[in-house]
Amino acid sequence: MEVANRYVTLKTYIEGAPEESDFELKTSPLALLLDPASDEMIVKNLYVSIDPYQLNRMKRYSSSQKAGPGLEGITFGEEIKAYGVAKVVTSNNVEFEKGDVVVGFVTWAEYSKIRRNGVIRKLDPLGFPLSYHVGLFGYSGLAAYAGFFEICKPKQGEKVFVSAASGSVGNLVGQYAKLLGCYVVGCAGSKQKVELLKEKLGFDDAFNYKEETDLISTLKRYFPNGIDIYFDNVGAEMLEAAVANMNTYGRVAVCGAISEYTDPGKRAAPNMSDVIYKRIKIQGFLAWDYMGISEDFISTTSDNLRSGKMHPLEDISNGVESIPSAFVGLFRGDNIGKRMVKITEE
């Protein structure tokens, strides 16, 4: 048996903001038969994750491409790896059988052939929709949880600033921080997002950074007593302004730098005198270093979701053909919450 598998590929290196024309939707025949000597399997993708970090894989060169497996530069024409939830169609891998629902690294495609072990595991949905396992319980959630709790070591009552606060990671950081009893302000790029942060997610305050001209003054207004923790998803001027407004022993978890990804000349130039005299820690991290706290992360998060203390924030488009526009839109700030593409009904 054979299917016509549609998948997204890269046509050209991307150095600035991505455009839909940088991608191509291809169709290739895929035999649903496996070499009996292999331990391959074929999965039918249900949801695939759309993440900003992928842009760094699409550049001609980025130091990020050396950071580990899954972060290498993308070759033109190849299938693009992405986190997702899928159903096993056929498997030579003894650990999986047809019909298993799995989560892990698949591709931006309708079907993916999984060649290696260890990148996919069976999914226990824990009673939640499958989409939750793409973002909330996936790397976005783990990045929020690990970055906030492990890097920032927050204490009740501390003052927390989150950028890209309605994004896949930021919205969760704010929610975790509120649950701990912190004072939380987020920034986002539209009035609608700002309202959502305050009204749906319980942020103490929020602002639209596009309406501000002097971010140092803006943050001073929202944090008259200073910032203890800055969860950074954007880099550049916002990081500078946060450092300028930080309190002694302030901590910055650097999860992303989306404003820098599309502009190689854009940089954050925080005042090092502030860093020294205020003993500020600026720490970059990747969620996958924190697999060791997965159990704690999953149990805390699922409890809070069940009791209604946390709210999912998802942004789902439909069909493999929507992947390029979903991805491109990330860098215009189109998404509200975790962006993913639903490839097919379960």
Added chain:
Amino acid sequence: MEVANRYVTLKTYIEGAPEESDFELKTSPLALLLDPASDEMIVKNLYVSIDPYQLNRMKRYSSSQKAGPGLEGITFGEEIKAYGVAKVVTSNNVEFEKGDVVVGFVTWAEYSKIRRNGVIRKLDPLGFPLSYHVGLFGYSGLAAYAGFFEICKPKQGEKVFVSAASGSVGNLVGQYAKLLGCYVVGCAGSKQKVELLKEKLGFDDAFNYKEETDLISTLKRYFPNGIDIYFDNVGAEMLEAAVANMNTYGRVAVCGAISEYTDPGKRAAPNMSDVIYKRIKIQGFLAWDYMGISEDFISTTSDNLRSGKMHPLEDISNGVESIPSAFVGLFRGDNIGKRMVKITEE
């Protein structure tokens, strides 16, 4: 009894590099008599420390001035606090008596009146020259020890880069790192300093940054396998270049940013993608937060000095009148090792 006390004061705010004309050597009569109701004492200064951080106290405004007692902006005409070693001349403080040798915060003066407790303690010279207690066993030494061991958490065999490596702190960081079995490269601003680092202090290599045009390439040459630890005393371009050359899980201890102190527009703009993907930690610190490890620091350092495994590097000028030129010279890189002024013979 009364003495003519000579002391150095500030005449004007300093915004760029300091000049000798920014200071004034004043003489005032000082009665060697104390109000019996006070717990004051008068000390005769033997050595006073000359430190770059003082420049931040001499600016009209610097965020550093809010960082704690002893870091406030300096008022024109007042005596300027500085670390030093002194001998008690007269004391109403029951903890001290005439003839005691003490260490702590005195002033850039021949005599200092000490008004508060807790800033001065009796000195046990441990068999070492008194000057060692100004730098090696003072805050310079503690900054090196705490910054390297506590912030950087070094492991044997790691690759360590130190800037301002012949300075008061840098030379000690390099020596501690060599003793631990690290590979150590330092940068400094003259051929003489570079030779000294390699030949006297045992650095594996060293270079004159003034002869380099592309610091990223320079560091790549000296660290073909990357930098694990960067001990930063200078900030700006050197910090950027170090981050670009760092290995995964690299650590930057930000002890000083001397190249930025004299130029408010100068900033380090490290690539945040490097910080994220390489999980780099950039941590500012002040030595005084690490008084808790003083005992360990003093015992390790004195053992190494006695056994000849560490070498003092001191730069001593003579007489209170030499303070302005000694201070100004710090920012031209005139000093080799810990700069201090010997005010008088013991």
